[in-house]
Amino acid sequence: MEASKSRLLHRSLREAPPKAVGGDGVWLIAEDGRRILDASGGAAVSCLGHQHPRVLEAITRQASKLAFAHTGFFSSEPAEALAEALVGDEPGGLAYAYLVSGGSEAIEASIKLARQYFAESGQPQRHRFIARRQSYHGNTLGALAAGGNAWRREPYAPLLSAAFSHVTPAFAYHEKRDSESETDFVTRLAAELEAEFQRLGPDTVAAFIAEPVVGATAGCVPAPEGYFRAVREICNRHGALLILDEVMCGMGRTGTRHAWEQEGVAPDIQAIAKGLGGGYQPIGAMLAGGRIIDAIRQGSGAFQHGHTYLAHPLACAAALEVQRVIDDEHLLDRIQDLGRQLERRLTERFGNHRHVGDIRGRGLFQAIELVADRASRTPFDPALKLHQRIKAAALEGGLACYPSGGTLDGRSGDHVLLAPPYIATSDDIDMIVDRLGHAVDLAL
Numbered sequence: 212m213e214a215s216k217s218r219l220l221h222r223s224l225r226e227a228p229p230k231a232v233g234g235d236g237v238w239l240i241a242e243d244g245r246r247i248l249d250a251s252g253g254a255a256v257s258c259l260g261h262q263h264p265r266v267l268e269a270i271t272r273q274a275s276k277l278a279f280a281h282t283g284f285f286s287s288e289p290a291e292a293l294a295e296a297l298v299g300d301e302p303g304g305l306a307y308a309y310l311v312s313g314g315s316e317a318i319e320a321s322i323k324l325a326r327q328y329f330a331e332s333g334q335p336q337r338h339r340f341i342a343r344r345q346s347y348h349g350n351t352l353g354a355l356a357a358g359g360n361a362w363r364r365e366p367y368a369p370l371l372s373a374a375f376s377h378v379t380p381a382f383a384y385h386e387k388r389d390s391e392s393e394t395d396f397v398t399r400l401a402a403e404l405e406a407e408f409q410r411l412g413p414d415t416v417a418a419f420i421a422e423p424v425v426g427a428t429a430g431c432v433p434a435p436e437g438y439f440r441a442v443r444e445i446c447n448r449h450g451a452l453l454i455l456d457e458v459m460c461g462m463g464r465t466g467t468r469h470a471w472e473q474e475g476v477a478p479d480i481q482a483i484a485k486g487l488g489g490g491y492q493p494i495g496a497m498l499a500g501g502r503i504i505d506a507i508r509q510g511s512g513a514f515q516h517g518h519t520y521l522a523h524p525l526a527c528a529a530a531l532e533v534q535r536v537i538d539d540e541h542l543l544d545r546i547q548d549l550g551r552q553l554e555r556r557l558t559e560r561f562g563n564h565r566h567v568g569d570i571r572g573r574g575l576f577q578a579i580e581l582v583a584d585r586a587s588r589t590p591f592d593p594a595l596k597l598h599q600r601i602k603a604a605a606l607e608g609g610l611a612c613y614p615s616g617g618t619l620d621g622r623s624g625d626h627v628l629l630a631p632p633y634i635a636t637s638d639d640i641d642m643i644v645d646r647l648g649h650a651v652d653l654a655l
C-alpha cells in the first residue's frame with residue numbers, strides 16, 4: 212500500500228507495511244492470510260511469541276479490576292508485585308525498580324537519576340556521560356545524545372547535548388587490530404576510556420553507559436572477555452556510575468536473566484524493556500542500586516522525573532506474567548540450548564559464505580554480518596541497501612528477521628539480527644536458518 216493513502220504516519224512515508232492481523236506462538240499472520248515465522252520478535256521484543264494464553268489471561272484479569280490509577284495518587288498491586296519480582300532479591304545490588312513505558316523512557320530515567328544523585332550528594336559538577344559509538348540507547352533526545360548511531364543522530368545533531376561523548380566500541384570484528392590479542396584490545400579500549408575521563412576531568416563524569424551486548428546498531432556484539440571488568444574498575448576509581456542498557460539484550464535473551472551476569476560486573480543503574488513485557492504491553496524499567504536511591508531519599512526525597520503512564524497496571528500485570536512464565540517453564544535453560552543450536556546452524560549455513568564476514572551473539576540473540584569482501588572486512592556500498600533487500604526477500608519467503616544497514620562512518624556493514632521467541636522449538640530454529648539462507652542468497 213502507498214503510505215500516502217494511509218492516514219497513519221508510518222516509518223516510511225513512501226510505503227506502508229503490510230498489516231499483521233493475528234499471531235500464533237512463533238507465527239505472525241498477515242492480512243493476506245500468510246503465516247510468517249517471527250525470528251526476531253520485531254526488535255527482540257516478543258520473547259514468548261504471540262497470543263500466549265497465560266499473559267492474555269493476566270491482562271484480562273487486571274483489566275476487569277483496574278486499568279489505570281495515576282501514580283501521583285496511588286500504587287497498584289501489579290506494580291508492587293512486578294518490582295518485587297525484578298529486584299526483590301537485589302540482583303547485583305539493584306534494589307529498586309522504576310516502571311516506565313519503554314526503553315527510551317528507561318534510559319532517560321537512568322540518565323536523570325545518575326545526574327540527580329550527584330547533584331544531591333555533594334558532587335554537582337558531575338554532569339557528563341561517556342558512551343560508545345555504534346550503540347543505540349533510544350530515540351528521545353537524551354537517549355539519542357547517549358547513542359552513537361550516526362544515522363539516527365544526524366538530523367537532530369544541533370539538539371543533542373554536548374554532555375555526552377563517545378569512545379570506541381568493544382566491537383572486535385571491526386575495531387580489533389590484527390596485530391592485537393583480545394587482551395591487548397581490551398587494554399587499548401580501557402586506556403582510551405581512561406584518557407576520556409582525563410580529558411573531561413574525572414570528577415565531572417557522572418556515568419559510563421553501554422549495552423553489554425550491542426543490539427541493533429552493530430548486530431549482537433558481545434564485548435571481549437574482561438572488557439566490562441576493566442570498565443567497572445575505571446568507573447569505580449573515578450567515582451562514576453556504570454549504567455548498563457539491557458533494553459534489547461536483557462530479560463533472558465542471552466541465556467541469563469541479565470546479560471551482565473556473564474561479565475562478572477553489576478551496574479549501578481540498569482535499563483530494561485522489550486523482553487520485560489514481551490510486547491504484550493508497552494513497558495520498560497529502570498533498576499537502581501540502593502545507595503543511589505537512599506542518597507536521594509535523604510536529600511530532596513523525590514526523583515524529579517515522571518510520566519503519566521508510570522507503572523501502568525495493565526502493563527505491569529502483563530510483564531509480571533511474562534516473567535512468571537519464563538521462570539515456571541525454565542526458559543533460561545531452553546534459551547541456552549536453542550542458542551547453541553542457532554549458533555551451530557548459522558555457522559554450518561554461513562561459515563563459508565563468501566559474503567558473511569562474522570557470526571556472533573549470545574543465547575537467542577545472534578547476528579550475521581554481510582561484507583563485500585571477507586578478507587578486508589569491507590562492508591557493501593550502503594547505496595545498495597542490501598539489508599532492505601534481505602528483509603523483503605525474507606518476508607516473501609515467510610520469515611520476519613531484523614536486518615539493518617551499516618553505520619555512516621563505514622565502521623560496520625549490513626547485518627541481520629535474529630532474536631527468536633524463547634518458546635521456539637528446535638525445528639523452528641532450523642527453519643529460521645534455512646529461510647534466512649534462502650533470503651540472503653536471493654538478495655545478493
Ligand code: PLP
Pocket residue numbers: 254313314315316318347348349350422426427456457458459460484485495
Ligand atoms: N536501548 C536499546 C539497547 C535498544 O535496542 C532500544 C530500542 O531498540 C532502546 C534503548 C529504546 O527502546 P524503545 O524503542 O522501547 O524506546
